[in-house]
Amino acid sequence: MAEIVWLNGRLLPAEAAMVPVTDRGFTLGDGIFETLRLSGGVAQDAAAHFARLAAGARKLRLALPFEADGMAEILAHTAAANGIAEGGARLTLTRGPGPRGLLPPAEPRPTVLATAFPLPAPGPVQAIICRSIARDETSPLSQVKTLNYLPHILARQEAEAAGAQEAILLNRAGRVACASIGNLLVKYEGLWLTPKLTEGALPGIRRARLLASGTVAEAVISVEMLRAARALAVCNVLALRPVLALDGVALPEMTTPE
Numbered sequence: 268m269a270e271i272v273w274l275n276g277r278l279l280p281a282e283a284a285m286v287p288v289t290d291r292g293f294t295l296g297d298g299i300f301e302t303l304r305l306s307g308g309v310a311q312d313a314a315a316h317f318a319r320l321a322a323g324a325r326k327l328r329l330a331l332p333f334e335a336d337g338m339a340e341i342l343a344h345t346a347a348a349n350g351i352a353e354g355g356a357r358l359t360l361t362r363g364p365g366p367r368g369l370l371p372p373a374e375p376r377p378t379v380l381a382t383a384f385p386l387p388a389p390g391p392v393q394a395i396i397c398r399s400i401a402r403d404e405t406s407p408l409s410q411v412k413t414l415n416y417l418p419h420i421l422a423r424q425e426a427e428a429a430g431a432q433e434a435i436l437l438n439r440a441g442r443v444a445c446a447s448i449g450n451l452l453v454k455y456e457g458l459w460l461t462p463k464l465t466e467g468a469l470p471g472i473r474r475a476r477l478l479a480s481g482t483v484a485e486a487v488i489s490v491e492m493l494r495a496a497r498a499l500a501v502c503n504v505l506a507l508r509p510v511l512a513l514d515g516v517a518l519p520e521m522t523t524p525e
Contacts, residue, residue, distance in 0.1 A: 268349070268350060269281070269282070270349060270382070271345070271348040271349050272284050272345065272380060272381065272382050273341050273344060273345045273348075273379070273380065273381035273382075274286070274378075274379070274380050274381075275378060275379055275380075276379075278344060278345070278348050281382075284380070286361075286364075286378055286380075287363075287364040289364040289365060289366070290361055290363060290364050290365075290378055291361055291362045291363065291364070291365045291371070292359070292361025292362070292363075292378060292414050293361075295369070296413060296414040296415035297327070297361060297362045297365075297371070297414070298329075298359060298360055298361030298362060298378075298413070298414040299320060299323045299324060299327065299329070299359075299360055299411060299412055299413055299414065300357060300358060300359040300360065300412050300414060301316045301317075301319065301320050301357070301358050301412060302355060302356070302357045302503070302504065302505065303316050303342065303355065303356045303357075303358070303504060304354075304355060304356075304504045304505060305342075305346050305351060305352065305353060305354045305355060305356050305383065306352075306353060307352055307353075308343060308346045308347055308351070308352045309339075309343060309346075310338075310339055310342040310343065310346075310356055311504070312472050312476075312504065313335065313338065313339045313342070314335055315472050315475065316338075316472060317334075317335040317338050317339075318335075319412070319470060319472070320338070320358075320360070320412075322410070322411075323410075323411035323412060323413070324360070326407055326408070326410075326411055327362075327411070327413075328371075329360070329362055329375075329377070330375070330377070331360070331377075332360075332377050332379060333379070338358060341358065341379070341381050342356045342358060342381055342383070345381040345382065345383045346383040348383075349383045349384075351383045351384065351385060353385075353386070354383060354384055354385045354386050355383070355384050355385075355386050355504075355505050356381065356382065356383045356384070357381065357382050357384075358379070358380070358381045359378075359379070359380040359381075359414070360377055360378070360379055360380075361377060361378040361414065362375045362377060362378075363375050363376040363377045363378045364376060364378075386505060386506075389505075389506035389507070389508050390508065391508060391509045391510065391511045391521060392431070392432040392433040392501065392508050392509075392510055392511065393430070393431040393432055393433070393510070393511050393512045393513075393515075394426065394431055394432070394433040394434065394435055394446070394499065394501075394510045394512070394513050394514075395425065395426050395429050395431045395433075395434055395435070395513070395514050396434075396435050396437065396490065396493070396513070396514060397422040397425055397426070397434040397435060397436050397437065397447075398425070399421055399422065399425045400418050400421050400422060400436070401418075401436065401437055401438055401439050401444075402418065402436040402437065402438045402439070402444035402445060402467035403438070403439055403467065404438040404439060404440065404444060404465065404466050404467030405439065409444075409467045409468075409469070410464065410469065410470060412469065418436070419434075419436070419447040419448070422434035422436055422447045423447045423448075426447070431512075433446055433447060433448070433501055433508075433510065434446065434447045435447075435451060435493070435513075436467075437490065438466055438467040440466075441490065442462070442466055442487060442488060442489055442490070443462050443466065443488040443489070443490065443492075443493050444462055444466050444467035444468055445462065445467065445468045445469060446501040448501065448503060449471060449473075449501045449502050449503035449506075450462075450468055450469065450471040450473070450474040450501070450502050450503070451468075451488075451499065451500075451501060452477070452483060452499065452500040452501070452502060452523070452524060453486075453488055453492065453493060453496045453498075453499055454496055454497045454498035454499070454500075454520065454522070454524075455486075455488070455492050455495065455496050455497070457497075458484060459477075459482060459483045459484070459524040460483065460484055460485070460486040460488060460492075461474055461477070461478070461483050461484075461485060461486070462485070462486070462487070462488050463485045463486065463487060464485075466487060466488075471502065471503060471504075472503075472504050473502045473503060473504050473507070474502065477502070477524060477525075482524045482525070483524055493513070494513065494516075496513075496518070497518070497519050497520045498510070498518055498519070498520040498521065498522045498523075499513060499518060500522075500523040500524065502523075507523050507525055508523075509521045509522060509523050
């Protein structure tokens with residue numbers, strides 16, 4: 268079955284979907300996105316995802332062309348068009364086409380793209396501590412899922428070169444911030460901990476659920492604590508993965524808080 272995408276109010280084959288070459292998401296990374304879990308063809312935690320998307324849009328001074336119900340409807344139509352009941356979905360929003368230069372056009376025409384996809388079975392990963400790049404905890408963009416993922420791409424490439432599947436990013440202060448594709452969970456002295464948002468962690472949706480349930484607590488986590496951990500896990504809305512080894516050293520436990 269050919270992939271179907273939602274682009275600016277229309278469902279169409281992915282191979283026929285086109286955006287202008289002047290789209291600022293393409294030329295400047297000027298945009299944001301959300302990745303959601305699909306269950307029964309419905310986007311899970313849609314309200315929380317919309318709230319995070321809206322918060323990011325406010326920081327970028329980017330007007331949302333839909334409300335929460337509209338976003339959920341777009342994702343449901345996209346999932347149905349692809350025959351995907353259980354899987355994942357992504358909604359991408361850019362500021363749309365614009366002239367050369369950094370300043371946005373006076374009247375932006377945002378681009379909205381939605382896709383749906385099946386999910387492979389998640390498995391455990393080996394991880395490294397990234398040394399090539401740091402997470403900037405001082406930047407307000409550390410709280411936003413922008414279209415510029417270059418720091419995480421570089422971190423993942425470093426992990427791949429080391430024979431690992433995941434990279435743990437430190438912040439500019441040298442403390443633990445996150446993993447390349449999600450929040451990091453650290454089992455230290457019998458408690459599951461996760462870095463505070465002020466350390467450069469993204470406000471993950473699954474992370475918020477774990478905190479609300481009391482399963483995980485926020486903490487400032489040093490590299491020494493990380494290396495002394497009994498177990499590590501990486502989480503996002505699509506998967507919760509235990510870490511087998513850190514920098515080639517096996518973890519004492521392969522477990523997760525769920």
